[in-house]
Amino acid sequence: MAEIIVALDGVSGREALDLVDRIGEVGSFYKIGLDLFTRAGPAVVRDLRERGKRVFLDLKLHDIPSTVAGAVNGAAELDIDLLTVHASGGPGMLTAARDASGGRVRLVAVTLLTSLSPDEVDVVWGRDIFSIRDEVARLGELARDTGMDGVWASPLETSWLRRSLGNDFLVVTPGIRHAGKDQGDQKWVATPAEAIAAGADYLVIGRPVTQATDPTASLKELAAEVARATATAP
């Protein structure tokens, strides 16, 4: 069954822990990104682990292979579940990350940031990009072929990445919204049912939970949508 990961963005370490405690048993898996990690550091990861929560450390690593290997090693020592790396770091960096993980943490590759416009992609890569989808597919294949465990995929990309990369590869999908609600700054959104039908293994959900008047009720509602979608999945 697909699982929900709650993204703890825009909060201090104390606020993150208060939220996690408030949500209690309804939430079991949390994403800590650069925002929270640079404020609260490894301590907040340890605090979540002490509460029995699983952790997705979304650091989007991109550096020379030995530095990334060191960071993967450090992250694995924190006993986390998932960690992100940029596929555009290249085969050497990805292989070093895989070797350093030694299977202790699953590595999820980011292809192109969903925030990039096609024009920005042209500027970054220094050539005309005719199809964002081709670039995402190419980087997704690189991730799979260098031994990554999965790929980060917007709702728009989830279904064809799942088909092209196969069923043994994790697909992690953000941009999940309750049906009929505000989509915020996400360019592409899906309901839990749509993301699951498209082949997502993990649904990353931030503001619909963290900024809800009642985060626990919102998460419960989303979890019920996941359970219903899973029960009716072909």
Ligand code: C5P
């Ligand atoms: O929008 P929401 O708060 O649910 O975002 C959850 C996660 O989705 C964020 O932590 C971020 O990593 C990712 N995100 C994204 N593209 C955006 C906005 C957020 O991939 N445009």
